[in-house]
Amino acid sequence: MPLVAVPLLDGGRFDPRQAEGRALIVYWWASWCPFCAQQSPEMQKLWASQRARGLQMLTLSIDKQPEDALAYLKQRGYSFPAAWMSPEVARAYPKPDGLPVTVVRGKDGRVAQAEKGQLFAEDVAELARWL
Known part of the structure; x- marks a missing residue:
């Protein structure tokens, strides 16, 4: 799974070098997706609990406007x-069918x-096994 650098909504940047030799979770979501609304809190818990252990994560909003995604995250x-998912980001990270979609790059x-559809709390927590 090739990686490219992309700008983050918080003004930062995802650098592929961050994920070299580490597990990376790529998660496609949208602010309007009810299944994402159930899974995203679990992704936040995973990020908060495992980033110190080296977990890398890149989440990709498919909202029509970046402002919608940013407001959702802040709220x-x-x-x-x-x-x-600007057109440039979509070329680099084409969204698989379905939503949410979670892919672990080893x-x-x-x-x-690779999982299509909502992951439950225990399924998200289990992603830490790839660290």
Whole structure:
């Protein structure tokens, strides 16, 4: 799974070098998606509890406007790294069918796990096994 640098909604930048030799979770979501609304708090818990252990995460909002995604993140207090799916980002990280979609890129750079649809709390917590 090739990676490219992308701008983050908080003004930062996702740098692919961050994920070299580490597990990376890529999570496609939208502010209007009811299933994402159930999974995103669990993704935040995973990020908060595992980032110190080396977890890398890149979440990709498919909202029509970046402002919608940013407002959603701020309103809910989410701090996981989030980018907006601009046309350029969409070319680099094409969204698979379905929503939400969660992909784990293993330490070796290959897709280790791919899930379409909502993951429940225990499923999200289990993603830490890839660290």
